[in-house]
Amino acid sequence: MVRYKKSEEKQKMILYAAFQAVSELGFDSVTLQVIADYAKVSKGVVHYYFESKETVLIELLKWLTAKIYKKECASIELEKSAVKKLHAYISSAFVSPEKNRTFYRVYLDFLAKASRNPVYREINQQFYDNCNAIGKEIIQLGQKEGIFDINLSAEQTAPKIRAVIDGYLIQWLMMDRDDLHKFYREACLQTVISMLNNSSFFELRK
Amino acid sequence: MVRYKKSEEKQKMILYAAFQAVSELGFDSVTLQVIADYAKVSKGVVHYYFESKETVLIELLKWLTAKIYKKECASIELEKSAVKKLHAYISSAFVSPEKNRTFYRVYLDFLAKASRNPVYREINQQFYDNCNAIGKEIIQLGQKEGIFDINLSAEQTAPKIRAVIDGYLIQWLMMDRDDLHKFYREACLQTVISMLNNSSFFELRK
Amino acid sequence: MVRYKKSEEKQKMILYAAFQAVSELGFDSVTLQVIADYAKVSKGVVHYYFESKETVLIELLKWLTAKIYKKECASIELEKSAVKKLHAYISSAFVSPEKNRTFYRVYLDFLAKASRNPVYREINQQFYDNCNAIGKEIIQLGQKEGIFDINLSAEQTAPKIRAVIDGYLIQWLMMDRDDLHKFYREACLQTVISMLNNSSFFELRK
Amino acid sequence: MVRYKKSEEKQKMILYAAFQAVSELGFDSVTLQVIADYAKVSKGVVHYYFESKETVLIELLKWLTAKIYKKECASIELEKSAVKKLHAYISSAFVSPEKNRTFYRVYLDFLAKASRNPVYREINQQFYDNCNAIGKEIIQLGQKEGIFDINLSAEQTAPKIRAVIDGYLIQWLMMDRDDLHKFYREACLQTVISMLNNSSFFELRK
DNA sequence: GATGAATGAGTCTTCATTCAT
DNA sequence: GATGAATGAAGACTCATTCAT
Missing domain, CATH: 1.10.357.10 (Tetracycline Repressor, domain 2)
Structure with missing residues (x-):
């Protein structure tokens, strides 16, 4: 599958959102939904840019x-x-x-x-x-x-x-x-x- | 009271089991079932001695x-x-x-x-x-x-x-x-x- | 894990419910929730008796x-x-x-x-x-x-x-x-x- | 019309791709993405030629x-x-x-x-x-x-x-x-x- | 015409917690 | 005291479908 192709920018955005989320809530409490919320995108987007939560x-x-x-x-x-x-x-x-x-x-x-x-x-x-x-x-x-x-x-x-x-x-x-x-x-x-x-x-x- | 003593001992045993379990698996991956398994007791016992997982x-x-x-x-x-x-x-x-x-x-x-x-x-x-x-x-x-x-x-x-x-x-x-x-x-x-x-x-x- | 121990009867009941459900809806459309509903138990029970949907x-x-x-x-x-x-x-x-x-x-x-x-x-x-x-x-x-x-x-x-x-x-x-x-x-x-x-x-x- | 003809051909191509995909994976496991991959077209194309997965x-x-x-x-x-x-x-x-x-x-x-x-x-x-x-x-x-x-x-x-x-x-x-x-x-x-x-x-x- | 980014409903699965025995 | 059956909320992940470009 061709991932990571175009919007590396968006990937970074999601990573930054994940960073904020993890910092505030901790690894355990961070769900993909939370990351999506922080990034102000839908849950599916996180999966679109990253294979799994682990990958994020x-x-x-x-x-x-x-x-x-x-x-x-x-x-x-x-x-x-x-x-x-x-x-x-x-x-x-x-x-x-x-x-x-x-x-x-x-x-x-x-x-x-x-x-x-x-x-x-x-x-x-x-x-x-x-x-x-x-x-x-x-x-x-x-x-x-x-x-x-x-x-x-x-x-x-x-x-x-x-x-x-x-x-x-x-x-x-x-x-x-x-x-x-x-x-x-x-x-x-x-x-x-x-x-x-x-x-x-x-x-x-x- | 003997009963109390026994309780205390068992509590320690569960804590030690939890210690081993957490060390091997990490906070996130440890379930009460795992702790119970490590302690060789039933899942109910853990709840009997501790109010919640958090308490453990x-x-x-x-x-x-x-x-x-x-x-x-x-x-x-x-x-x-x-x-x-x-x-x-x-x-x-x-x-x-x-x-x-x-x-x-x-x-x-x-x-x-x-x-x-x-x-x-x-x-x-x-x-x-x-x-x-x-x-x-x-x-x-x-x-x-x-x-x-x-x-x-x-x-x-x-x-x-x-x-x-x-x-x-x-x-x-x-x-x-x-x-x-x-x-x-x-x-x-x-x-x-x-x-x-x-x-x-x-x-x-x- | 010790499964299948006691209530083989309940297992059979779930299987029968699954049978009815699959017959009516087909493999694809049958969810564990549906099986649980047919069996009149909670969703968790199906997983309690069977490792996975595939196993059922x-x-x-x-x-x-x-x-x-x-x-x-x-x-x-x-x-x-x-x-x-x-x-x-x-x-x-x-x-x-x-x-x-x-x-x-x-x-x-x-x-x-x-x-x-x-x-x-x-x-x-x-x-x-x-x-x-x-x-x-x-x-x-x-x-x-x-x-x-x-x-x-x-x-x-x-x-x-x-x-x-x-x-x-x-x-x-x-x-x-x-x-x-x-x-x-x-x-x-x-x-x-x-x-x-x-x-x-x-x-x-x- | 030439356009129409081309369309028909592409439709057949997608159907054939779907045929191969379904044969190998089964109805349940076939996704539109898989069909698109087999047909070497983008996912959107499949939807362009067929109303829905069911239609395919x-x-x-x-x-x-x-x-x-x-x-x-x-x-x-x-x-x-x-x-x-x-x-x-x-x-x-x-x-x-x-x-x-x-x-x-x-x-x-x-x-x-x-x-x-x-x-x-x-x-x-x-x-x-x-x-x-x-x-x-x-x-x-x-x-x-x-x-x-x-x-x-x-x-x-x-x-x-x-x-x-x-x-x-x-x-x-x-x-x-x-x-x-x-x-x-x-x-x-x-x-x-x-x-x-x-x-x-x-x-x-x- | 064609693409693929985005969405979110729906699924399986896990697990803390409750409770009847 | 002790057990483990039962519950259901919550999470990761999938995927048909939509739509802007």
Whole structure:
């Protein structure tokens, strides 16, 4: 069957509607009817553009992680120094309470699914890989600049940055306090920087 | 009363069955029939002990987080120094690939729900508070011992420890590689220690 | 899952309701809701007793063909001579306009399905085999009695009897004229008898 | 008009596509999309040439039975004697395993529908009438030739020929064995001949 | 003439919940 | 206390039909 042919635009529209719907209601509670309602189309249209509900969700997550990654890329590209790039990266991750809430709600549903389903895990792995590429770039630049510990393996350290970002953002989401968003962003930045600066210190004192 | 006791035991049994079931299948896919099957009781029994499916899940998460917390408490109590307590705490959090997988799958489902539902959020907050109490105790002890940065607010820093632990464990879960479990535990420990040691450094260089 | 345990009676009731429903509306138009309505139970009950709609239909056809066969068996057992048994067999097949209509409508749906689906074909083959056993018995008895052509292979001739019966009953059904039922029964009987008597004649004149 | 002609051709094409589709999938499973796919046209075209799905099916069956009848007519016209015409008729009915399978699958679906729906029954009646005209012609010729029982009413006997043909072909279809096709054709021929030869015998011995 | 996007009614199926035994 | 039969609401999915282009 020839699908996806013409209106890729409409597909995107449906995905965005699904994103809003999932964010507000959660994976379990989102029905195709709800997605259709959010997209202001009939139920049949969703099926017309996507084979199944599962497909909608999978495409949603591909689209979403790709979008996040692109934004992060764009924001670090504007900066030159490692520290500024790191700032930019983390600021991009902590974009705003509203957007973080919307995204991380969906992302948590996604992670929960990914913990059991290889298809979702694969998509997340792609996201991780992309984020790690960013992390690696920043670490290596910082090492060249002499401000990050030269002994760190960029390869092994990059994932840790993402782990810390996600850890903080998830906790922030759970706190349900928008006013703490800035605090969490700073905390995250601090933790990452201390991680990149001081592993040698840690080794000495261990 | 003996009867009451027996009831309580059976309740626990059902909760444990629900835990296994949710871990394997996820919140969405778990039905009361499945829980009953895991518990080797009839479907009616589950309803006999719990008002509704929702109640089962809520009780499950109360029980689960309480259990995790107790284990963590027990493990740090055995140690005297701050560093050893921290080790014990993190080792307790990174108990084993199998147990971490089982727990964090459920916990992710839980967090996803909690991001929208105040009831679940409340339960998680209790868990966070408990964990933060542990964190605070360790930080303050370390500060007394002179090995942790004295300028850190224990109150504000304790949550960060949990954020880092969860961040690492979630990423580990996504990697689906049991052999990396140890690596993630060490990375987590390093990050936490560098966080506690070096905030002054960070301040200086910023 | 433990199904089919207790109320086999209710299963039969649902099958009978399905039989009536299919006969009146046809396979395509019969929904589980319709079957439930005919059985005067809720829609869920049908699913409780049968895995799927397909299962209902398959069981229906097993049950139906078994029932027809049993009746035919019972009717020929009462007779002693080959001709009388043949009469009984065909009379049993041409039981009454109402019952023939009800059964053959369903049976035609069944045959249509069986022409493409091995599962249904298998069930029909069982029915054919049973009918052929009846035919064989009659033919061999008639040959012993000296009234049927001794040169006929009972094995090869028995299926022909059923083919002729079905051919006539299907045509009768299409005519939609109850008053012709008797005529078709007699025509069927004649054709079968001439088939059993005269193959030698045919050979001679060919 | 050329336009009209083109239309007619396309209609035939769609009907033929529908025929193939129904034969392979059955009435229930055939959708307009499937028919369109088989005909290599868009879904809209089918609706352009036919009012509704039902119309497609009805026209299909008219077209199909007319086609079969024409072929049978053509084949008996080539022969002179009654026996040869009968041979030709039955050979035409038993044209080949492939074609019989294709046709009788559809025809069974058709009969199943006809058993409840007067519209389809009407079309089939037309087919029966046509077939009976052939049968009558053969019988009367045979009676003139002195090889068929002169006491037979051609009017009443002709339908029986078709009943026997259909009975055998349906059973053959159910056996799913192409190698038996020839056997069933011969058996059908024998049965019809014995039917036409020997009714007087039957009367005598009854 | 032809296309295929859009609609929404209708179907199967699942499952939490109720309740008679 | 315990069971599992019964219910029916709700969801995913299909598909004939319509209609703008």
